[in-house]
Every structure is written in structure tokens, then in C-alpha cells.
Amino acid sequence: MGYLQGVWAVWLREVIVFFRERERVISAIVTPLLWVLAFGGGLGASVQVQGMSYQRFIFPGIVSMSVLFGSIFYGLYIIWDRKLDFLKLVLVAPVPRSAVFLGKMLGGTTDVLIQVGALMLIGIALGLASPEAFIYAIPSAALLSMCMVSLGLIIGSRMSSPDGFNLVMSFVMWPMFLLSGALFPLDNLPHYLEFAVLLNPMTYGVDLMRFAFFGIARFGPFADIAVLLGIFLAFAALGSKSFERMQV
Amino acid sequence: MERKPAIVIRKLSKSFGKLRAVDGINLEVYEGEIFALLGPNGAGKTTTISMLCGLLRPTKGQANVAGFDVEKESLMVRKSIGVVFQQPSSDDLLSGRENLKMHALLYGMPSEGREERIDEMLRLVGLVERQHSRVKEYSGGMRKRLEIARGILHRPKILFLDEPTVGLDPQTRQHIWGYIRSLPEKEGTTVVFTTHYLEEAEQFADRVAIIDRGKIIAIGKPSELVSKLGGDTAFIKAKQPQKIASKLRSMKFVRSIKVGRNCVQVRVGDCAKNLPKMLQALEGVESIELRPATLNDVFIKYTGRGIREDSPEGGYWERIMNSEKGR
Ligand SMILES: Nc1ncnc2c1ncn2[C@@H]1O[C@H](COP(=O)(O)OP(=O)(O)OP(=O)(O)O)[C@@H](O)[C@H]1O
Numbered sequence: 122m123g124y125l126q127g128v129w130a131v132w133l134r135e136v137i138v139f140f141r142e143r144e145r146v147i148s149a150i151v152t153p154l155l156w157v158l159a160f161g162g163g164l165g166a167s168v169q170v171q172g173m174s175y176q177r178f179i180f181p182g183i184v185s186m187s188v189l190f191g192s193i194f195y196g197l198y199i200i201w202d203r204k205l206d207f208l209k210l211v212l213v214a215p216v217p218r219s220a221v222f223l224g225k226m227l228g229g230t231t232d233v234l235i236q237v238g239a240l241m242l243i244g245i246a247l248g249l250a251s252p253e254a255f256i257y258a259i260p261s262a263a264l265l266s267m268c269m270v271s272l273g274l275i276i277g278s279r280m281s282s283p284d285g286f287n288l289v290m291s292f293v294m295w296p297m298f299l300l301s302g303a304l305f306p307l308d309n310l311p312h313y314l315e316f317a318v319l320l321n322p323m324t325y326g327v328d329l330m331r332f333a334f335f336g337i338a339r340f341g342p343f344a345d346i347a348v349l350l351g352i353f354l355a356f357a358a359l360g361s362k363s364f365e366r367m368q369v
Numbered sequence: 370m371e372r373k374p375a376i377v378i379r380k381l382s383k384s385f386g387k388l389r390a391v392d393g394i395n396l397e398v399y400e401g402e403i404f405a406l407l408g409p410n411g412a413g414k415t416t417t418i419s420m421l422c423g424l425l426r427p428t429k430g431q432a433n434v435a436g437f438d439v440e441k442e443s444l445m446v447r448k449s450i451g452v453v454f455q456q457p458s459s460d461d462l463l464s465g466r467e468n469l470k471m472h473a474l475l476y477g478m479p480s481e482g483r484e485e486r487i488d489e490m491l492r493l494v495g496l497v498e499r500q501h502s503r504v505k506e507y508s509g510g511m512r513k514r515l516e517i518a519r520g521i522l523h524r525p526k527i528l529f530l531d532e533p534t535v536g537l538d539p540q541t542r543q544h545i546w547g548y549i550r551s552l553p554e555k556e557g558t559t560v561v562f563t564t565h566y567l568e569e570a571e572q573f574a575d576r577v578a579i580i581d582r583g584k585i586i587a588i589g590k591p592s593e594l595v596s597k598l599g600g601d602t603a604f605i606k607a608k609q610p611q612k613i614a615s616k617l618r619s620m621k622f623v624r625s626i627k628v629g630r631n632c633v634q635v636r637v638g639d640c641a642k643n644l645p646k647m648l649q650a651l652e653g654v655e656s657i658e659l660r661p662a663t664l665n666d667v668f669i670k671y672t673g674r675g676i677r678e679d680s681p682e683g684g685y686w687e688r689i690m691n692s693e694k695g696r
């Protein structure tokens with residue numbers, strides 16, 4: 122009982138706080154929309170991919186992107202929590218560290234899912250997604266988000282100051298985004314990048330998301346789900362460990 | 370009566386790189402005791418407390434809190450303690466009451482009686498009216514009050530307070546100390562606190578330890594430490610201080626003498642008894658002022674430096690002595 126109550130308390134705090142920080146919610150929805158409208162619309166006027174408009178093609182990729190960025194940012198936020206001493210209160214409470222990790226992870230995933238939900242509704246309104254896609258996209262986003270929040274928390278709990286933040290941006294987030302097939306089909310990629318693409322967890326998230334939208338997937342939905350689940354379990358184990366050794 | 374230790378510390382050390390923040394501390398704190406850790410800035414008080422509540426891993430040594438090893442049984446330790454941190458650490462985006470509710474959840478407090486207990490704590494720290502405001506709208510003192518409420522809320526067996534009264538107005542300070550002081554008797558709580566207000570330690574602590582550069586350099590009851598210091602200080606104003614000083618030097622109850630231009634400062638053992646003797650022997654005394662020794666004197670003796678923000682500036686006499694020394 123105590124364990125779950127701990128998870129629940131940490132989760133609840135994250136969700137309450139999420140709704141109080143409107144700026145964060147709004148920017149999290151506006152940025153991907155800009156991508157779709159400017160990038161997809163601008164470039165898409167002249168390009169067709171896999172028999173559809175470019176804008177339609179990249180929308181699942183943009184949804185995945187907002188999952189990736191939202192999740193990792195959320196995870197890294199723990200650095201500031203630590204700096205502001207707020208985390209001490211949670212770490213000194215009689216809650217196992219793995220429960221703190223799980224609570225945070227679920228809290229981040231919830232935040233991201235709310236953003237994705239809003240983004241999807243706008244997508245439906247713009248004719249870029251169908252209501253059916255919505256139903257499949259949410260659990261896909263959840264799975265991807267669980268992986269990526271975990272990754273963000275792992276990195277954040279091992280970083281002692283926000284100084285490394287830009288490094289994480291350039292060496293983790295952007296490569297994961299650009300080498301995931303979110304913006305272009307993976308078929309045309311040069312050979313030497315293929316290996317990196319296959320190692321990239323994000324690839325499977327985007328693939329699953331595209332399946333949710335169009336019913337086609339390069340690796341197939343079950344392979345995607347299996348890979349993502351495996352990654353999540355590994356990250357969750359590693360994350361609990363990281364929290365265990367975290368000092369303030 | 371055999372007293373049971375609530376905290377046992379053995380050769381506890383913590384290094385940050387080359388710096389030994391805590392350097393081989395041995396200490397016992399007994400159940401139901403109010404214990405003060407004193408020391409100049411950077412002495413290692415906070416580091417010690419962080420290790421005791423499992424937030425920092427000791428570099429060397431061991432500590433036992435409520436019967437549990439702080440490293441191996443950290444969760445059990447955390448179940449037994451309440452902590453008020455030196456740095457404000459409440460949740461800015463939640464209201465005061467929500468902070469307390471969150472705390473109650475994290476500590477697995479049963480829902481029965483929870484709200485009443487929260488009300489009680491809010492009343493204790495005088496935050497009833499502002500309980501629904503976000504903490505980011507609180508003043509510094511209000512934040513501190515909330516944290517104290519938090520630390521006590523779940524009725525911990527052992528309570529750590531790291532500079533709990535910084536920034537509190539005198540009324541609040543008195544009120545909260547009145548409550549904390551009653552905890553050992555009412556609930557059997559053991560209290561460990563740090564402070565730079567030495568009169569607080571003198572007034573409320575059963576025992577104090579003075580830490581400097583990571584080591585305990587003095588420990589005992591405040592009154593014992595003060596009396597061990599050897600007496601009170603008398604400031605004697607006179608035209609010919611040298612003459613008086615030489616007379617004083619022959620008296621055996623005089624512990625130390627400092628001579629200024631027109632005054633003499635003497636440390637006298639058992640002042641009440643010896644003052645008349647002194648006055649009889651002396652001639653040409655214009656006036657005399659007595660200052661009883663306090664924990665502050667003990668502190669300065671051991672650490673060699675006062676704590677500027679809190680040590681009194683000194684009376685008229687001390688200022689004269691100092692200004693003359695400087696000449
Ligand atoms: N995380 C850290 N990294 C490096 N050095 C640290 C760290 N925490 C504390 N120190 C150093 O350890 C020493 C002891 O610090 P500590 O905070 O325990 O002092 P303190 O007695 O609580 O002082 P204060 O009265 O100012 O609160 C200081 O020299 C401090 O600079």
C-alpha cells in the first residue's frame with residue numbers, strides 16, 4: 122500500500138503543477154503546430170510522400186516529436202527541482218526511490234499525453250488526422266513517452282547542474298529526432314546512417330505512430346511495441362538505480 | 370536511569386573532493402533529548418544532518434538513527450524522522466495546505482484525523498488565513514513557518530531542524546519554540562537542531578555540541594560549558610588601570626586580565642562571591658559593570674571567531690576595549 126501511495130502522491134503533484142503552468146502547456150502545443158503548418162505546409166505544397174501530402178505524412182512524426190521533446194524536457198527538469206531544493210522533501214520521505222521514479226515517470230507521461238491529446242484534436246480539426254487515429258495514437262504516445270521520460274530522468278538525475286543541458290539537446294534530442302524518420306521516409310537513407318536509425322528508440326515510436334495514423338508500419342506494430350516495451354523496462358530499471366544513488 | 374540513544378554516530382566523515390566537511394564525528398543523542406549543533410558557517414552541521422537523514426552518503430564511518438543504519442536501512446530511518454531544511458524547499462506552485470497534504474500522503478498518514486492534524490499545524494505556525502495561497506506568494510518567514518509545520522506534521526520520532534528560526538519574528542520564534550520544547554514530553558520526540566542564535570541553544574537545548582571544521586570541539590550541557598569557561602566578566606573603569614591590574618593579578622580567583630587606557634577587563638570565577646573582595650582591595654574605581662558569561666563566550670572561546678550576524682556588538686565597555694586594542 123505504502124509503495125503505491127508514494128507513486129500516487131508524486132504523480133498527483135506533477136499533474137496539479139502541470140495544470141498550473143499554463144505557459145508550458147501552451148508552448149508545448151504551439152511549437153508542433155508551427156512545424157506542421159510552416160514546415161509541412163511550406164514544403165508540402167510541392168511534395169508528395171508515399172502517396173499523400175507532405176503535411177499529412179509528417180503529422181505523426183510531429184506528434185512523436187512533441188512526445189520526445191516534451192518527455193525529455195520533463196525528465197531533465199529534475200535538475201532544477203534539485204537545484205531549488207524541492208526534491209529533497211521527496212527524497213527524504215519514506216518512499217522508496219523507485220516509487221519516486223515511477224511517480225515522476227507517470228506524471229511526465231500524463232503531462233505529455235494531455236499535450237498530445239490537444240494536438241490530435243487540432244489535427245483532426247485541420248483534417249490531418251482521423252478520430253480513429255486518435256484512439257491508436259494515444260497509447261502509442263504513452264509507450265513512447267514512458268521510454269523518453271525515463272531517459273530524461275536518468276540523464277537529469279545524473280547531471281549535477283543545468284550546464285550540460287545544451288549537450289543533451291545536441292547529442293541526444295536532435296539526433297534522436299532527425300534519425301527517426303519523423304520528417305522523411307527511412308527508405309532513402311544512406312547506408313552508414315541505417316545502423317544509427319535502427320539503434321534509435323525513437324525510430325520505433327515514430328513507426329508505431331505512423332501505424333496508428335495510416336495503418337502501415339515498416340517494422341510492424343508488434344515489433345515496435347515489443348522493442349519499446351523492452352527499452353522502457355531497461356530504462357525503468359536504470360532510472361530506479363539512478364534515483365537510488367542520487368544525492369542532494 | 371539508563372538512557373537509550375536515539376542517534377549513534379561513529380567516526381562519521383564526509384569529504385567533498387579534498388575538503389573534509391565532516392571529520393570523524395562521534396556522538397550520541399538520547400531519546401527525548403533536545404540537542405543543539407552549533408558551529409560557524411561551513412562547520413559541517415548541514416552536512417552532518419544530511420547524512421543522518423540519508424540524503425548524503427558518508428565517506429567513512431557509520432550512523433544509526435532510531436536504531437537503523439543510515440546507509441543500509443535508509444527507508445526505515447526516513448520513516449522515523451522529520452526534517453526542516455536550512456534552505457526553503459516547499460513546493461512553490463502548491464498552496465500551503467496542499468504542501469501539507471502532499472506531505473501527509475508521502476508519509477502514509479492515515480486519512481483519519483489527517484485534516485484535523487493539518488489544521489492544528491497551520492494554527493501552530495499561524496498560516497490559517499494564508500493556507501490557500503500559493504507558496505510562491507509567501508514571505509520568507511511564512512515559508513519557513515510552513516516548513517516547520519511540515520517537519521512536525523507526521524509526528525516523527527526524531528526531528529531534525531536545520532536553522533529552523535532564521536527569518537522568523539520574535540513572537541513566532543517564541544511560539545514555535547514553546548511547542549517544539551513540549552514535544553519530548555508529549556510525544557517522546559528527540560530533537561536535533563542547529564542555530565546561530567546561541568541564546569536559543571542556551572535556553573532550549575539539553576545539550577549542545579560545538580562543531581568547527583568538521584570536528585566536535587566541545588560538548589555538554591550549556592550551563593556546564595558556561596561554568597567550565599571560568600566565570601563572568603567585570604569591566605572596571607579607573608584613572609590608573611595599570612595599578613588596578615597589578616593588584617588584581619595577585620588575586621587567585623582572577624582568571625584573565627586585559628588592560629585598556631582607562632579600564633580593565635577581568636574574568637572572575639564565582640563573581641557573586643568574589644566581587645566584594647575585589648572591591649575592597651581596589652582603590653580608585655570609578656565604576657564597574659558585570660556581564661555574566663553566556664554560551665556566546667563559550668562559542669567564541671572554542672571557535673575563535675564570533676558569528677557576526679548574531680553575536681552582540683558588545684556593550685559600551687567591550688567597544689572601548691576593542692577600540693583601544695586597535696590603537
Ligand atoms: N555539495 C557540496 N559540494 C562541495 N562542498 C560542499 C557541499 N556541501 C557542503 N560543502 C562544504 O562543506 C562544508 C560544510 O558545509 P555545511 O553546509 O555542512 O556547513 P554548515 O555548518 O551547515 O554551515 P552554515 O552555518 O553556513 O549552514 C563547507 O565548507 C561547504 O562549502
Ligand SMILES: [Mg+2]
Pocket residue numbers: 414415416455531
Ligand atoms: Mg548549514
